[in-house]
Amino acid sequence: MSFDTIHQVLNIAAPIVAIVGVIIALIQLRGQNRLRQMDTVMRLFSSFGQESFLRHYDRVMNWKYDTYESFKKKATKEDNVSLMVVSVFFENMGTLYKRGLAPLELLDDLNSGPIISVWRKVKPIWMGLRVEYGQPQWVEWFELLSEDMANRLARLESKK
Numbered sequence: 001m002s003f004d005t006i007h008q009v010l011n012i013a014a015p016i017v018a019i020v021g022v023i024i025a026l027i028q029l030r031g032q033n034r035l036r037q038m039d040t041v042m043r044l045f046s047s048f049g050q051e052s053f054l055r056h057y058d059r060v061m062n063w064k065y066d067t068y069e070s071f072k073k074k075a076t077k078e079d080n081v082s083l084m085v086v087s088v089f090f091e092n093m094g095t096l097y098k099r100g101l102a103p104l105e106l107l108d109d110l111n112s113g114p115i116i117s118v119w120r121k122v123k124p125i126w127m128g129l130r131v132e133y134g135q136p137q138w139v140e141w142f143e144l145l146s147e148d149m150a151n152r153l154a155r156l157e158s159k160k
Contacts, residue, residue, distance in 0.1 A: 041102045044092055045110050053089065056082040057114070060121055068128020087122055087139050090115060094141030097148070104152055112149050119146035 047053050059082040065071040071079070093111070096102035107115065119142060126143075130136050 037101050037103075038106070041093075041096060041106060041110070044089075044096065047089065048111065048114075053085065056085040057118070060086045060118060063121060065125065068125050068132075071125045072128065083122060083125060086118055087126070087142060090118060090142040090145065091139050094139075094143070094145035097145050098141050104148055107145065108149060108152060112153060115146050115149050116153075119143065 048057075059079070063071075063079070065075065065079075075083075093102065093107060093115070097104060097107060122139075123143070126139050130138050
């Protein structure tokens with residue numbers, strides 16, 4: 001094989017190797033992005049099992065407040081803290097979902113029951129707070145997440 005032939009083969013192979021390298025890099029970046037998303041969700045979710053969060057979660061789930069008026073009239077300072085701690089946790093999950101950083105399927109696997117049941121408990125309170133303070137965006141991503149999760153579960157149930 002002559003030097004010219006080798007030179008021509010290398011001239012053809014070089015761009016092909018570069019293209020293959022770029023494709024491999026893109027595939028690896030896509031995988032890294034998914035891993036980073038999973039890591040973000042799992043770090044947030046890890047606080048769900050912490051004792052301090054579970055106390056607030058348990059408190060909210062055992063409330064007898066059916067309306068904003070009853071909450072406003074009878075809630076203690078600790079009730080307000082529990083409302084915020086639990087709602088902010090789920091608002092953060094909702095924000096990750098809304099921004100496409102946490103797929104609904106993953107959030108379903110991790111926390112679908114608590115997402116829906118907590119929203120049912122706190123919805124009347126947040127609806128009242130939104131109106132009273134003129135802040136319709138408060139916990140909007142928690143609400144979105146809960147509604148989309150309920151719709152997903154209904155679709156999955158109807159397929160059975």
